[in-house]
Amino acid sequence: MTQPLWWDQGAQEGPDAASPASGPSSPPVPHRADVVIVGGGFTGLWTAHYLLLADPSLDVLVLEAEHVGFGASGRNGGWVSALWPVGPEALARRRGRTAAMAMLAELRNTVDEVGRATESAGIGCGFRKGGSLALARSAAQVTRARAEVAHADQWGTGTRWLDAPEASERMAASQVQGATFTPHCARVHPRQLVDGLAVTVRAQGAEVVEGVRVGTIEPGRAKLADGGQVVARHVIRATEAWTPTLPGERRTVAPVYSLMVATEPLPAAQWAAIGLAEREVFSDHRHVIIYGQRTADDRLAFGGRGAPYHYRSRIEPEFDHEATVFADLRATLTDLLPQVEGVRFTHAWGGPLGIARDWHPSVGHDPSTGLGWAGGYVGDGVAATNLAGRTLADLVTGRHTPLTELPWVGHRSRRWEPEPLRWAGINAGLRLAHAADGEEARTGRPARIATLLGALTGH
Structure with missing residues (x-):
């Protein structure tokens, strides 16, 4: 559907x-x-x-x-996470280290507040705090993952490194060389x-x-x-x-599209082979963002970026559906979890999210x-x-x-560039992210063109 x-x-x-x-x-x-x-x-x-x-x-x-x-x-x-798209260094430059630490602490508290508030209101939404697992499936991804752990240690965010056996015990994905794990994440419907x-x-x-x-x-x-x-x-x-x-x-x-697919409910034996017993949400350390969860009714719901930005920030119902992106998502999930080969995918959908400059x-x-x-x-x-x-x-x-x-209060981002610069820049960034992942797959080393991606986005 x-x-x-x-x-x-x-x-x-x-x-x-x-x-x-x-x-x-x-x-x-x-x-x-x-x-x-x-x-x-x-x-x-x-x-x-x-x-x-x-x-x-x-x-x-x-x-x-x-x-x-x-x-x-x-x-x-459905990730209720303490993730934040801006690094703590950027927050500290604006308001100091104490304010940045307060922001990170409140983000962690917010995960628990969502659970508390939904329970208090009697909202049945499948809230389950199982943490977040980000797999490292290549040498280049291991390099980035370990750097993330070292960075987390400086800011006390609680992200830790799992070696390959520990990571595979949580999620039996292919080509796993390790993973980062944070407990500060829950799954919801x-x-x-x-x-x-x-x-x-x-x-x-x-x-x-x-x-x-x-x-x-x-x-x-x-x-x-x-x-x-x-x-x-x-x-x-x-x-x-x-x-x-x-x-x-x-x-x-800028309204940028993210798309998702979902499988049919999987039987208990299949879940025993896959893992995610604690209902961890999951991703990996590639440049093009992917994300997934084990749903309350035992499906895999899996999504990622990849759809183009549309000229003049247009939003149309037909943009929710990109057949090539849906096919890529299904192939990516099957590559990640060969256990789902042949499983029926029942849903495919998408929609825009908002990104400040x-x-x-x-x-x-x-x-x-x-x-x-x-x-x-x-x-x-x-x-x-x-x-x-x-x-x-x-x-x-x-x-x-x-x-x-908190340091995000009253923040004013600069405006996006006028068209056609906005269209060209955002879509170039998407192509660079794909190219960086392709370079790493070929060389096994962190992509040099990833620096161009950072220069283009200013992020």
């Missing part, structure tokens, strides 16, 4: 369940609210949740153009999480209105595409990859205008959105807390 596996399995049951709303049956949109949140994904719903925990008297309205979880929140790989959050915030008193497109965000109001508006003291942008569709935001983030996620709120935002997660947003929601709740309610002092 060419829709997300999660959408087949995700809908919460009951009269309060989140479901698409459109057309004449859509509920009316209130004309006023204390806080309007534009976007019904993880960022918007976590923000509503923590705002109402902080102040249940607030009138909170969430507006979603499609249905909750329509974007990356309902399509992602993302659509069940986002639907459960929608049910939760509605029960808290928020209005979540689906099928309503916002055309413009301004101080004091959200102007609807149909000509209406909602007046509010605070307006929060939580639109991630769809941010470039808003006026003035074309170059704020410096790869730096950000969250912020201007008390003089009431405008707030969060996003640019570079695919690491399942946990970071929770941190964003807690942080925005503090910022909107005017509380000074350790969260509001």
Whole structure:
């Protein structure tokens, strides 16, 4: 099927369940609210949740153009991780080592907070904290992996090296020479999480209105595409990859596609041969990002980058489906785990994620205008959105807390280059990543062209 596996399995049951709303049956949109949140994904719903925990008297309205979880929140790989796309050195350059260490510690705490919050709200989303395994399957990958462990030791992130037998005991993949492992990662079913959050915030008193497109965000109001508006003291942008569709935001983030495939449920004997007994999520140390998980119903869900960036940051339904990328993903997973040779793949899907020019996620709120935002997660947003929601709740309610002092608060990335430079640069970076992996496969040494990739992206 060419829709997300999660959408087949995700809908919460009951009269309060989140479901698409459109057309004449859509509920009316209130004309006023204390806080309007534009976007019904993880960022918007976590923000509503923590705002109402902080102040249940607030009138909170969430507006979603499609249905909750329509974007990356309902399509992602389900990693609740402490990963961050910006290295701690970059954080330390801005705000000092103490602030960088505080950021890393809060990211680790956020993994546990997602588990605590979902349990408290009774959201059944398959949360399982089994850690993250990144395999090293070549000499070049071993070099990078060991450097990552040494770097982690400097910053206390808890990543450690596993030798080949230890790594293979966790996941019996091919060509394993070792792996890095971090305990600070969990697996979830993302659509069940986002639907459960929608049910939760509605029960808290928020209005979540689906099928309503916002055309413009301004101080004091959200102007609807149909000509209406909602007046509010605070307006929060939580639109991630769809941010470039808003006026003035074309170059704020670049929507870059990530695609996934999923197998049929595998029998116990096959899992005994594969491993992942603790439900570790997995990847390897290649340049082109791949990621996978063992789902709650014992499938393999596996994804990666590889789809092109589309000119002028276009987002279209047909971009979710790239047959060549799906074929590459199936082949890559079978190469990684020969045990799945001949297994039926049942789903293939994709969608865009948001990348800021410096790869730096950000969250912020201007008390003089009431405008707030969060996003640019570079695919690491399942946990970071929770941190964003807690942080925005503090910022909107005017509380000074350790969260509001974290170094991503108020960060402003420079804008992406205008077209056609943006199109050429992003797609050149993708080709360079593929070429670097090809060079390493041929030579067995770290790719020299990888330095060009870093120079091109500035990351």
